[in-house]
Amino acid sequence: AQSVTQLGSHVSVSEGALVLLRCNYSSSVPPYLFWYVQYPNQGLQLLLKYTSAATLVKGINGFEAEFKKSETSFHLTKPSAHMSDAAEYFCAVSGGYQKVTFGTGTKLQVIP
Amino acid sequence: EPEVTQTPSHQVTQMGQEVILRCVPISNHLYFYWYRQILGQKVEFLVSFYNNEISEKSEIFDDQFSVERPDGSNFTLKIRSTKLEDSAMYFCASSEDVGYTDTQYFGPGTRLTVL
Numbered sequence: 001a002q003s004v005t006q007l008g009s010h011v012s013v014s015e016g017a018l019v020l021l022r023c024n025y026s027s028s029v030p031p032y033l034f035w036y037v038q039y040p041n042q043g044l045q046l047l048l049k050y051t052s053a054a055t056l057v058k059g060i061n062g063f064e065a066e067f068k069k070s071e072t073s074f075h076l077t078k079p080s081a082h083m084s085d086a087a088e089y090f091c092a093v094s095g096g097y098q099k100v101t102f103g104t105g106t107k108l109q110v111i112p
Numbered sequence: 113e114p115e116v117t118q119t120p121s122h123q124v125t126q127m128g129q130e131v132i133l134r135c136v137p138i139s140n141h142l143y144f145y146w147y148r149q150i151l152g153q154k155v156e157f158l159v160s161f162y163n164n165e166i167s168e169k170s171e172i173f174d175d176q177f178s179v180e181r182p183d184g185s186n187f188t189l190k191i192r193s194t195k196l197e198d199s200a201m202y203f204c205a206s207s208e209d210v211g212y213t214d215t216q217y218f219g220p221g222t223r224l225t226v227l
Binding site for chain 1: 154218
């Protein structure tokens with residue numbers, strides 16, 4: 001079975017500061033990992049995904065994530081936070097052929 | 113850019129009533145999914161559907177739930193007799209193919225409130 005754990009349900013950063021959202025995974029098979037973002041009253045938008053091609057994955061809106069097998073981690077980073085980054089971020093892992101298993105989410109607050 | 117659409121955006125119903133949530137997946141996609149998110153909790157997989165059949169379902173997806181693709185464009189989730197605990201945001205998703213690497217594209221969700 002696959003699962004992900006997101007550390008920190010709420011993260012606050014100042015505008016212009018580094019964003020770091022943590023995700024650790026557990027998987028009995030090589031995992032495929034995703035980060036989704038959910039803006040208020042909207043659906044889930046794919047930020048980026050890891051599919052074993054490269055350990056450093058670049059996504060939309062300046063986000064990237066690094067797959068570290070030794071640490072079973074897939075943390076999401078952005079060098080400089082923008083006010084528009086305020087949203088909820090979900091780490092997810094594909095389980096079986098079709099099911100995507102989500103973490104509990106991290107709400108990012110950006111302070112001006 | 114093609115997107116998944118869902119209607120209605122908000123549905124209020126009385127306990128025990130039947131509800132049908134509607135989704136229009138991206139047109140060339142073959143695999144369809146429903147997920148739900150109870151307020152303050154994680155997004156949970158309900159069911160996946162391919163070739164007019166359920167291909168995988170979770171333990172949440174009991175006999176009260178059913179899915180259907182009634183025509184070439186719509187994909188529906190029916191809850192036969194709603195309970196208070198069915199109140200949640202329901203997301204539809206679709207993917208072109210299946211497999212670990214294929215991306216599921218999500219709709220904006222339907223917020224279901226059961227009174």
